[in-house]
Amino acid sequence: MNKRESSKVTIYDVAREAGVSKTSVSRYLGGRYDELSDKTRKKIELAISQMEYRPNTMARGLKSNKSYLIGIIVADINNPYTTAILRGAEDICSQNGYNLMICNSDNNPEKERGYFEMLLSHRIDGLILHTTGGNHDMLIQLQEQKTPIILLDRKVPDLELDTVGLDNFQATSQAVHFLADQNYERIAFFSEPASKISTRYERRQSFQQTLLSRSHPSSNDVYEVNVDDLQDVEAKLQHFLEKSEGKSRAILTANSVVLLKLILLLQEQKLSVPKDLAMMGFDNPEWSTIVYSGISTIEQPTYQIGVAAMEMILRRIDGQVSPAQTIAYQAKLNIRETTPFIQKS
């Protein structure tokens, strides 16, 4: 058989070329060499490499009822947080012979739903989900058909699901304590709207509780901004600036997107960081080292989160049954130039 036809090389072609049955070839593919004579094995080996044969995943999956496909729906592929996780997940995934189907929901539940349908049609063996908060019914469907699900970062109410992410309470609390210890008299928390997203909610809760526990006056200086509407961000920033006039003050942002938008506005207004205002943010984007000679950040072990999520789902696929578990990693504070110590007046 000619190379040019290699797209159509099937197990049967290989068998014919090697002068054996397709069963033997199948045994070879499955690595069951003990069921094969050396001679047969060599003949098959030769035929396969000569014909550039590659088993057809679809046929294999159809028969074995396994797709070797793992779906991952992420909320924002533009976010460095996301891509770091993807790399961790992908590395473990391919090491184990599985393939990753990456889907980007853009934080849009309808797009997310479309991907659910698609992945379901592909009969994925497992799903890693950075949820938008909607499509609860789809999750239930997956659960019913015993497809393992791992939640990334954001939890889902009512459902008992494995979860891998950050310890948001601890991380936020640590950052807030740090800022308060640096003697900032007013500290604001800027976040995207919490809506159904647990992470955002937890961080806000922790922010408020931590300040409350220290009797710090800022426990209500919480702002939810729509990052796609710069005017909205500006108005809320303005509100905080006016409210905290004359005090030493800091802003803590719930992610790097909010951080970026705020910096843009501060520069427009010619406000100086950290002189006029201290800044600290969740995530640790590459640019945080070069802006203001280094922005203080709360860094997550993103790659490791991806690794852990994938390892967990592979265990579930392998049949491990145990109650749903949660892995929460500790954050790392990177203290840089935007949060100096303030001498008490």
Added chain:
Amino acid sequence: MNKRESSKVTIYDVAREAGVSKTSVSRYLGGRYDELSDKTRKKIELAISQMEYRPNTMARGLKSNKSYLIGIIVADINNPYTTAILRGAEDICSQNGYNLMICNSDNNPEKERGYFEMLLSHRIDGLILHTTGGNHDMLIQLQEQKTPIILLDRKVPDLELDTVGLDNFQATSQAVHFLADQNYERIAFFSEPASKISTRYERRQSFQQTLLSRSHPSSNDVYEVNVDDLQDVEAKLQHFLEKSEGKSRAILTANSVVLLKLILLLQEQKLSVPKDLAMMGFDNPEWSTIVYSGISTIEQPTYQIGVAAMEMILRRIDGQVSPAQTIAYQAKLNIRETTPFIQKS
């Protein structure tokens, strides 16, 4: 049949539930309503939604010899350039009922090769490739089996392949002319090693030719740096700085990774931009607006590149035969604060 078994709902189950044959169900799925009576159609409709039936892509693919899968191998998923392209490609892809398999080669030919094998096994209907420069043989295999290939950005020697990307000659030339017109007496070009990557090569070529054409003295101020080795970058930066001492000078970077590393070093050395040195770079990362009050950049229509690549491959999949074509987009210069006009002395 019970919902709980939905993972196993097949076309046959639907047929039984609706009291028709699976042929009819298949006709329904294929949208061939004219071959169905209204009554039958309604019965099928009902059964499908009640049972939450979803056609099995693997079975469908096996039968029809189409996977509805398009592979895309990108060189660096951390790069915003890449994610923007992915979004463009993905949007068109899902609009047309195809699914994207995203693979990240990390600029590593061996990883790339692994993905080639995997995608080939999945019988992808087309491949979009941001090549590492290796694995020429795999491309030939794909060509032989008539699987359409579109190259992103980087060309491959010897092979006649559709290509979508930037007009690198034009873009670089435009940027160089701009910098020269701003009266910089020395202009350096910092790039990652060109090796087999056409884009890097073209940009360097264009840089040199443009300066030569203006009899500018810097046509040999070209540096290839290994971005993973900061010492290497630092040494080359130092070389240029010493060489150009006392002159007005600028650096043009071939991508945003190099740009970031250089800025890091400049800040360490307390060098001021643009006072001591002007900066301009390819790509337009989000942070370019907030560093140095705005870095001048050469922006590519990344989303559009992704869209165009996907549209092109879909046309090829649909059977369009025509000679390989190249789409080269024009770049957009964003003139910001890091490249001020220099008064001639």
Added chain:
DNA sequence: TTGTAAGCGTTATCAC
């Protein structure tokens, strides 16, 4: 150690 044959969930070709 090897091979025959059935079947995975679809679609397509025939008959009726």
Added chain:
DNA sequence: GTGATAACGCTTACAA
């Protein structure tokens, strides 16, 4: 209009 039936490429009893 409708429904048997035969593939698609593979794995796996079951035989030999």
